[in-house]
Amino acid sequence: MIESLIFLVLSNFTLVMLLLGLLFSLVAIAMQPAPRSAAMVVDALAAWFFLFSIGVSYLYNFVIHVFFGEMAAKFIGWADSPFQLEVGFASLGFAALGFIAFRGAFAYRVAAVVAVTCFLWGAAGGHVYQMVAHDNYAPGNAGVVFFTDIGVPLIGLVLLWLLYRTGHGARVPQARPA
Numbered sequence: 001m002i003e004s005l006i007f008l009v010l011s012n013f014t015l016v017m018l019l020l021g022l023l024f025s026l027v028a029i030a031m032q033p034a035p036r037s038a039a040m041v042v043d044a045l046a047a048w049f050f051l052f053s054i055g056v057s058y059l060y061n062f063v064i065h066v067f068f069g070e071m072a073a074k075f076i077g078w079a080d081s082p083f084q085l086e087v088g089f090a091s092l093g094f095a096a097l098g099f100i101a102f103r104g105a106f107a108y109r110v111a112a113v114v115a116v117t118c119f120l121w122g123a124a125g126g127h128v129y130q131m132v133a134h135d136n137y138a139p140g141n142a143g144v145v146f147f148t149d150i151g152v153p154l155i156g157l158v159l160l161w162l163l164y165r166t167g168h169g170a171r172v173p174q175a176r177p178a
Contacts, residue, residue: 014148021052039166054098061091077138117153124149
């Protein structure tokens with residue numbers, strides 16, 4: 001039972017991290033005194049999204065691809081490859097962006113969402129290609145990971161828009177000419 005639960009969590013880590021971020025957001029919001037402003041709610045949702053869905057999720061991805069590359073490749077339905085190491089270190093960079101964006105300025109949050117969106121939507125396209133061209137329906141190619149590859153960037157983009165609308169995305173003042 002415990003072993004099955006651990007396997008379920010680890011093989012669906014992108015969804016688990018998204019849900020953990022939402023859970024921590026709700027706790028943070030509930031701990032704030034009333035009345036709770038829209039800006040505070042959006043900032044809490046965004047902060048914990050960046051920490052878990054980008055920071056922790058990509059740190060996990062780094063560890064899996066760098067130290068357990070053969071297992072990761074099998075989960076995706078691929079042969080092991082030296083590119084596992086490259087994906088792992090790219091994931092480490094995304095993790096760093098997520099951790100910085102957790103409490104960082106709007107510009108860091110934009111950078112995190114743009115970088116992860118490029119990677120995940122590219123990966124989603126690759127998953128579709130693998131499904132169509134190679135009949136690859138392995139869990140790491142066509143399972144929860146595929147749907148979070150599409151959904152996490154969408155959520156990030158919506159959060160950026162909400163942050164901007166609630167004033168957390170104020171423009172950085174332009175440098176004045178000397």
